[in-house]
Each structure stands twice: as C-alpha cells, then as structure tokens.
Amino acid sequence: MRKLVTSVLAGIGLTLACGTSVYAQEKSLTIFWAEWDPANYLQELGNEYEKETGVKITVETTPWSDFQTKAFTEFNAHGDAYDLVVGDSQWLGAGSTGGHYVDLTDFFNKYKLKEVMAPATVKYYAEYPGNSGKYWAIPLEGDAVGWSYRKDWFEDPKEKEAFKAKYGYDLDVPKDFKALRDIAEFFYRPDQKRYGIAIYTDNSYDAMAMGFENALFSYGGELGDYSTYKVDGFINSDKAVAALDAYKELYKFTPPGWAKSFFVEDNQAITENLAAMSMNYFAFFPSLINEASNPNAKNTGFFANPPGPGGDQFAALGGQGISIVSYSQKQDEAMKFLEWFIKDETQKKWAALGGYTCSAAVLKSAEFQNATPYNKAFYETMFKVKDFWAVPEYAELLQQLNQRVYPYMIGGEGTAKETLDALAADWTATFKKYGRGQ
Amino acid sequence: MATTMITTLDRSSRAAARGLSDISIRNLFIIPTVLFLIVFNIFPLIYSLGYSFTDFRASTNAPANFVGLQNYRDLLNDPYVWSNFAITAKYVIISVAGQLLVGFGVAMLLNRDIPLKGLLTTLLLLPMMLSMAVVGLFWKLLYDPSFGIINYALGLGTFEWLSDPKMALYAVALTDIWMWSPFVMLLSLAGLSAVPKHLYEAAAIDRAGPFYTFFRITLPLVAPILMIAVIFRTMEAFKTFDLAYILTSQPTTELISIRLYKMAFQEWQTGRSCALAYIVLIMVLAITNIYVKYLNKVKER
Numbered sequence: 001m002r003k004l005v006t007s008v009l010a011g012i013g014l015t016l017a018c019g020t021s022v023y024a025q026e027k028s029l030t031i032f033w034a035e036w037d038p039a040n041y042l043q044e045l046g047n048e049y050e051k052e053t054g055v056k057i058t059v060e061t062t063p064w065s066d067f068q069t070k071a072f073t074e075f076n077a078h079g080d081a082y083d084l085v086v087g088d089s090q091w092l093g094a095g096s097t098g099g100h101y102v103d104l105t106d107f108f109n110k111y112k113l114k115e116v117m118a119p120a121t122v123k124y125y126a127e128y129p130g131n132s133g134k135y136w137a138i139p140l141e142g143d144a145v146g147w148s149y150r151k152d153w154f155e156d157p158k159e160k161e162a163f164k165a166k167y168g169y170d171l172d173v174p175k176d177f178k179a180l181r182d183i184a185e186f187f188y189r190p191d192q193k194r195y196g197i198a199i200y201t202d203n204s205y206d207a208m209a210m211g212f213e214n215a216l217f218s219y220g221g222e223l224g225d226y227s228t229y230k231v232d233g234f235i236n237s238d239k240a241v242a243a244l245d246a247y248k249e250l251y252k253f254t255p256p257g258w259a260k261s262f263f264v265e266d267n268q269a270i271t272e273n274l275a276a277m278s279m280n281y282f283a284f285f286p287s288l289i290n291e292a293s294n295p296n297a298k299n300t301g302f303f304a305n306p307p308g309p310g311g312d313q314f315a316a317l318g319g320q321g322i323s324i325v326s327y328s329q330k331q332d333e334a335m336k337f338l339e340w341f342i343k344d345e346t347q348k349k350w351a352a353l354g355g356y357t358c359s360a361a362v363l364k365s366a367e368f369q370n371a372t373p374y375n376k377a378f379y380e381t382m383f384k385v386k387d388f389w390a391v392p393e394y395a396e397l398l399q400q401l402n403q404r405v406y407p408y409m410i411g412g413e414g415t416a417k418e419t420l421d422a423l424a425a426d427w428t429a430t431f432k433k434y435g436r437g438q
Numbered sequence: 439m440a441t442t443m444i445t446t447l448d449r450s451s452r453a454a455a456r457g458l459s460d461i462s463i464r465n466l467f468i469i470p471t472v473l474f475l476i477v478f479n480i481f482p483l484i485y486s487l488g489y490s491f492t493d494f495r496a497s498t499n500a501p502a503n504f505v506g507l508q509n510y511r512d513l514l515n516d517p518y519v520w521s522n523f524a525i526t527a528k529y530v531i532i533s534v535a536g537q538l539l540v541g542f543g544v545a546m547l548l549n550r551d552i553p554l555k556g557l558l559t560t561l562l563l564l565p566m567m568l569s570m571a572v573v574g575l576f577w578k579l580l581y582d583p584s585f586g587i588i589n590y591a592l593g594l595g596t597f598e599w600l601s602d603p604k605m606a607l608y609a610v611a612l613t614d615i616w617m618w619s620p621f622v623m624l625l626s627l628a629g630l631s632a633v634p635k636h637l638y639e640a641a642a643i644d645r646a647g648p649f650y651t652f653f654r655i656t657l658p659l660v661a662p663i664l665m666i667a668v669i670f671r672t673m674e675a676f677k678t679f680d681l682a683y684i685l686t687s688q689p690t691t692e693l694i695s696i697r698l699y700k701m702a703f704q705e706w707q708t709g710r711s712c713a714l715a716y717i718v719l720i721m722v723l724a725i726t727n728i729y730v731k732y733l734n735k736v737k738e739r
Contacts, residue, residue, distance in 0.1 A: 068704065094706075257598045258601065259687075259688065260600070260687045393705070399700060410603065410688075
C-alpha cells in the first residue's frame, strides 16, 4: 500500500517536473493571443526575432469565444504559462487593477511611445485609468470596424439606373447612415437569395456592442461620461435612441437567420454572395482580398463607417495591445522583445506581414496606405475611433447591454427608448456597486 | 450470505497468501475513491459555499468581503434569473417528455423478432455516443435557413429555426431528443425483455386487448426502469450547457447553466455565481428526491 502510494506520488511529481521544465527552458517566450490571421503574422514576426537573437517566440492561440475566459483563468491562478498576452482593449482595467499586467509606464516614457503610436491606440490600448499617464500595454494590432461591399453589384449600370429612379441620387459608397439604409433596402431581394447588409448581432461577447457603437458614435451619441461614469442622459439620449432605431432598421435587410452573427458570418456574407455590404473589423479584411478565401476578391471594395445625420463620423474600436504578464518568470526577456517590437523597421515589417501597425509614422506613409485596398480606409478610421468601457467590470456592462438590446433588436420587444432607459438604469446600478463616480 | 462473502477473504487466494487482510483490501479500494471525492468534490463544494456569502471576484486582487445573504437576495429578486429558471423548466419538460415518447416507442418496435435486430439497435445508439459539442455544431448546419438540409427536406423555405426567439428552444430540445432518445430506448428495451412471457400468454388466453395488455402488464412492469431513465435525463437536461450554448444565443434559450457560466467565467462575479450554483444544486436535489420517493413507491407495487 505504502509502496503504491509512493510510486504514484513519484509519478505525479515526475509529470509535474517534466511539464514545468518545458516552460523553464531558457531563451523562449510564449505570447498568448486569439486564433486568427494576425496571430499567424505575429508568429512570423517572432520567427524573425528568433533569427536575430536566438530567443524562440511561440504564439499560442485559442478561439475567440474562449480567449477571455482562458486568459483570465490563467491570470487568476497566477500562472506563468504566458509571458506576454495580446489582450483586448477592455481588459486594461481588470488586467491593471488585478495586478495581472506589468506597469509599462517607464518603458512608455523612455521610448516616447505617446508620440510614436497613433493617439487613439495609446488612449484605448495602453492607458488605464483614462488620462492617468499610466500605461499597461504597447499598442500592437490596431483595429476598428469598417465595411466591405460588392463593387460589381454597386457598379452594375442597370442597378445604378434603378437605384437613381427609386431614391433620387446615385448609387455609390454610402455617404451617410441614411444612404447605408437605402442601399441595404435596395439590394434586399429574398426571392433572388440576395440581401442588403450584414451586421453584428451576436449577444455572447462584444459583437452587439461593437455593431451598435458604430451607429451610436456616428449619430453623435455616447455610452456615458468616461470620467464621472454618468450614463443617464448619455446612453438614453435622443441621439442614442435614434442610433439604436437606425441599427435595428438595418437588421431588416440582413440574410435569414442573422441573429447570432459576428465576424465569421459577416465575411461569409461577402464570400457566399449573400449581402451587398458587410460590417467587419479591418483585421478580417485580408482574407477578403485573397482569391483563395473569397471567390469575389476582385469585386470586393471597402469603406469607412459613414457619418450619421449630424455629420459626426466615428467607428467602434477593436484591436489589442501587448502586455507583460506579471506572473511570468522571464519579464526581462519579454521587455527586450518589446524594445525590438517598437523599432520602426520592425513596425514596417509587421505591417508588411499583414499586421495592422499602430505606429503613426508607418500609418501615414504612402507605402502603407497604398499597400491594400482597405489600408486607406483603415488609416482614416484609426483617427476617429471610440471604445467601450475598460473598467474591470466591463463584462457585466456588456452582458447588461446584450440583455437589454438583443430582445429589442432581434425579438422586437419594447421600444428603443425603453430599452436604453433600462440599460442606463442597469449601468448606473453596476457603477454604484463598484463605487465609481460617487 | 452476501455480507460474509464481502468481509472474509478466501484463505487460498493469492491476496491472502501475500498477507493482505480483508480490511486492507477494502481500504485499498475505498480510500483512494474517498480521497478523490473529498479533494475534487466535497472540498470545493464547502469552499464555494463560503464564497457564496462574499463579494469575491477571482479576477481582481480586492479582498473578499462578507456580505451575508446579499447574493442570494439579489439573485432571487433578479427577474432575469427567474426567466432563466422558467426557460430551464420548459426545456426539461419538453426534452424529457420527447425522449420518453420516442425512446419508449422505438423500444416497443424493436422488442420483437425482426431480422438484424442487433445491428439496428447498435445503429440507433450512435447519436448518444457523439460529443455534445459536435452534435451542436452539425445540427447548427442542419438547421441553417440558407443551406440547411432540414428546411430543404421539409420544404420550409428559409424558416429560421434558431434565430426565431419562439422556436429556438424547441429546436434545441429537438436536438436533445434526437441525441438522448436512444438512451431511454436502451433502458426500456432492457425492461421490456425482462417482462415474463407467460404474462402475455395468460393475457392472450383471457382475450385481453392490446391496450389492456399494454397498460396493465407492459407499462407497470417497465415503469421502475423507465423512472430511472427519467431521473437521469431530468438531471442531465437541467444542467444542459454545451448544446444550447453552441446552437443559439437567444435570450429565450439562456438556460440556467449558461447564465451561471457567463456570471462565473465571463463577468468573474465569483461570489454571486457560487450562490447561484447553490440555488441550482438545491433545486436539482429537491427534484431528484421527489423522483426517488416516487420510484420507491413504484417498485413496491
């Protein structure tokens, strides 16, 4: 019996020892990110780093749907499986106040990153709390929501003629939200299995919030006051109500079964000839100009989120910064990687590989802007983006938004005003619970 | 007789020859299991009970504050949680009733001499052997309004099984029925083949009709084993997560376990989610107890 127990214990010990020795190996860094193309580009960039320095970079990925859960499970357990993490912008609050991220303020100031990187990326990917001058991440992948559209449908002379006859102006890339709606209605033809528009509707993480924000910000609305955490009078203002109505209006012209759609479905809308226009993160556009993944690659165009009725033009921010995990045993090595990463030539390489650099100099260069059909729209968008709350309880705020907005958007329950009033009350209660803005 | 067989060791056995006593053999088998249970079940159970009275969040460094029954009070006053429970109850009833009907029906059909009976039964068991996540993923494709085979076969056009808030829960239940009816069928088949043939012969001699035979002989004799199937399926249906989570994200299909998952692992409200888990646990225990009482009654008959 005792022998048995001893041998079992020895076995367990040996397994653990083997497991940890892999991570304890010198000269290697593990970066955790979600499973998507940019992570592959980062791996390629990491391979270059290995060639130069001999430090092996492994980009570990997991599907988007459990990226947040997996990362925070590791953080909460104070695990050192990952040395760096490319975390969502909303995580900054939880990552910094929870002690999961290493404070990068000195690093930031030493290399004057506030000037090197585009202002919006510094504000939303790196700084927490807002305007505090404390930085927790280096902007890595800039991203925002933009639109792709079917050039061949838009440029068809017959369609142009019919559109002009119906709406009294030329069919072209939408100049505002009203045109967006009209074009969506125009191309909505269920009998031909063609539909007007593809938007985000999934209510499981931030899809619904990102989609609605696109309308909200362009309509001149706000989620709330980021410094006082006051939401009543912001998220339920007349502008916000009009924005939600406009977003719900677009849902009418989506393909059938469009009630749980996010980036995968929205790209499918273009590749499968389902919709004339499709909302998506710029990060998913590279696969749309690739003939192998999009049979309509030659006929796909791109545009930035259009302005609302008041002329305001903004877009919802995606994208991530890279942070050092405070439980990592190799923080010095990780710091060296970041030093290499922010160099101009690395940023150029990053952009060339397909990554969306946040370096202001690279973004402004003609070389970058002409490299792909969507880079110019991306550059324009990155200077007019706004983001969701980044407080540690952002997930609760998202859940409340999903709970209120989804039944109205998809189920048609209540009115936009009732929906947003209820959301304002939910958010106020949540902020009060965590003692914010008191 | 049975007890003596367990407590004394055969003197000529190899274990006895090695000097192992019956008690040490018993310990060898039981202690690891008990230890495993304590470490992985009992300890977390008690630990989370403690958390359920605090505002602990696993994602921050803030210390946990004791808040008394606040979590329980908030949860039981939350209309969303109540609607989650109502949805779960509806789902359990539809799905278990459906499985019982289909499973028992198929078992009745199979309980006769037909060619290839063994092969047929094995094939019918296949859905049960698949992973929940896989079933969810391919039923999502089957239900797809644009290219799904279900709409094509039934000629429903672009009927939206999963996006229609009213239909979605039925669609999830339908998938569950497809997957788990074989389980009920298997148990029913075992029960049916255990019904003594002479009872049917006696009924035939007395010229009893098929309905009379079914309700007076077949059903009462199969009932205890059917009840076991119902208990298993109710507990499983009550905690369904993966299938509903993968198939659709309608608020009308947010079962209590999905709410619990979101609260615990997306919002990181650890204390509150522990409280919700306890509420669910108490409910499952209560329902199972009622079933077990009823099962004993059925057995006594």
